[in-house]
Amino acid sequence: MLYLQLFWEFFKTGLFAVGGGLATLPFLQDMADRTGWFTHAQLADMLAVSESTPGPIGVNMATYVGFTTGGVGGALVATLGLVAPSVIVILIVAAFLKAFRDSKWVNAAFYGLRPASTALVAAAGISVVPIALLHSGMTGFSALNWPAIALAAVLLVCTNWVPVVKKWHPIVFIGISALVGVLLKF
Template sequence: MSVFLQLFWEFFKTGLFAIGGGMATLPFLQDIGETTGWYTYGELMNMLAVSESTPGPIGINMATYVGFTVGSAQGGPLLGVLGGVIATLGEVAPSIIVILIIAAMLKKFRDSRYVQMAFYGLRPASTGLIAAACVTVVLEVLTNVALLDPAGGSIVNGFQLPEGQGLFVWKGLALAAVLLVLTHGPKRVKDLHPIVFIALSAVVGVVFHFAGA
């Protein structure tokens, strides 16, 4: 199957099953990276950071970015643009279809008992999926633990403790602690736009050589 067809299909699935906004697409994007090998965890984290720091809905920004990355790997920036457009259209297509159907029977949908019952189970599940994504991201960024799953996503195949380096990335943990305090601090600080914290972290990363080279 052509990569672009697959790209559309993967993002169509993401748009159809990710419920609750942009961040809910993250577990699906992780899954796509794992099963296709199109991008690594680290790359996905970078894409998420850029998507949070630019205008527009986060979910759309990530779809465009992933699509661009996959497309340009096929042969240059022009195919990248095509990939970005295809992934974004794939992600919004289910929304358009579902909303157009619901709009036609708005009142029925709102009052449906079955819809409300399903969402009683769906909401905590969506939160659980994002929490799981958070766990793997924390393992990846703040520890030196290597997952043995060839795709990198789950600990089903066990994991490997680091050799010759500590278990934790101490510089990263220190920054994480500071950010955690700031984002739960006084209202004036915690209500700052995420871009402020992202920019601060970038500066800290450069000053303290976070990439470790």
């Protein structure tokens, strides 16, 4: 029964999370609230690990949740559940795309998906910021995670306004951030 539930939850996520791995975050937050398989703090940790490991974020997170709830079988089922809608849609689109390649309706539908995708990614970013930059259960200035805020500010300045650093590959920033996080224990 757990495997079926894992498959179904991640199938729904894969079906409606248009826009990539970060677009799955609102669905995963809802899943956490409904199923209790993981907390929002664990979701933030999963996001950090998924961002820093090879592979798509959504697939990494589905695999992690599946593994923690149902072992290796759960990991496989959750991952298959997440990717199954994409595979199905791609097969359907590929079969019909030749016939409708120049359709204004098809072009309009793809154009309309852009703002939806942007909104899902923005919602994910907005929901992750308080988890990363605030301490839960505290108020005032003590609620602010000052080391994380300082790291975010340094990264913002370096990636936008320091010409030499601006050209670095994103993996360098991920690695430096992970190292700082481990050293400062946050």
